[in-house]
Amino acid sequence: MTDALDTIEITTIDGDAATLADYAPVKLIVNVASRCGLAPQYEKLEQLQKTYGDRGFTVLGFPSNQFLQELSDEDKIKEYCSMTWGVTFPMFEKVKVNGRSAHPLYQELTKAEDADGKAGRVKWNFEKFVITPDGRVHRFRPTVEPDAPEIVSLIESSLPA
Numbered sequence: 001m002t003d004a005l006d007t008i009e010i011t012t013i014d015g016d017a018a019t020l021a022d023y024a025p026v027k028l029i030v031n032v033a034s035r036c037g038l039a040p041q042y043e044k045l046e047q048l049q050k051t052y053g054d055r056g057f058t059v060l061g062f063p064s065n066q067f068l069q070e071l072s073d074e075d076k077i078k079e080y081c082s083m084t085w086g087v088t089f090p091m092f093e094k095v096k097v098n099g100r101s102a103h104p105l106y107q108e109l110t111k112a113e114d115a116d117g118k119a120g121r122v123k124w125n126f127e128k129f130v131i132t133p134d135g136r137v138h139r140f141r142p143t144v145e146p147d148a149p150e151i152v153s154l155i156e157s158s159l160p161a
Contacts, residue, residue: 004133008105011092013063013074020105023090024058025133026158028146029109031097032123033069034080041126042085044136044146047150048155049089055159059089059146062105064097067125097122112137132158 006021021025030045049059063070063077071077074093081087096102098121102110106122109129114120117137126138130151138154145151 005108005135005137008108010094010103010105013078015074015093019093020060020131023060023139024056026057026155028057028059028111028151029094029105029129029131029154030059030061030146031064031066031127032081032091032156033064033067034071034077034084035069036067036125037125038124038142039085042081042087043084046085046087047155048146049153052155052159053089057155057159061089061091062097062103063091063094064125066097066099067124068161069075070094071127086108097108097127098111109137109139112139114139114141128156130154145148 001058007019008020010020012018028048033137045059078091081091097106111119112129120137124142126142128144128146128151130138132138140151
């Protein structure tokens with residue numbers, strides 16, 4: 001699946017064009033929302049970025065208002081993430097994660113199954129997808145914390161020693 005994912009066009013929060021291929025080989029993609037009760041996960045996401053960022057890992061944050069909990073524009077989102085949580089990982093423009101108008105990235109990601117073998121719609125904000133260098137997509141539901149053992153061991157086992 002990696003080849004298809006790597007070529008999907010994405011737009012940074014500053015409006016620059018990019019693809020997943022522009023980022024580290026191990027990626028944690030997460031749909032974020034500033035006004036969500038799970039927003040404290042930003043802190044753990046940033047900690048993962050700081051811990052593994054120089055080893056070929058990056059967190060990629062995709063704001064979404066699909067669940068009506070995101071701020072109105074990218075500038076406000078950027079300010080909130082930076083001032084409240086000290087976010088340094090790459091952030092992108094707001095996207096839809098479900099439905100007919102879902103971003104092409106999420107159309108692909110939602111084909112991946114979670115630990116219970118369920119694929120399909122993103123259930124809520126802060127759903128996580130770890131893409132490993134072999135191109136596999138590993139899906140973790142919103143309540144799985146970013147520093148959960150299953151996520152950390154997957155990241156560590158996917159990075160060079």
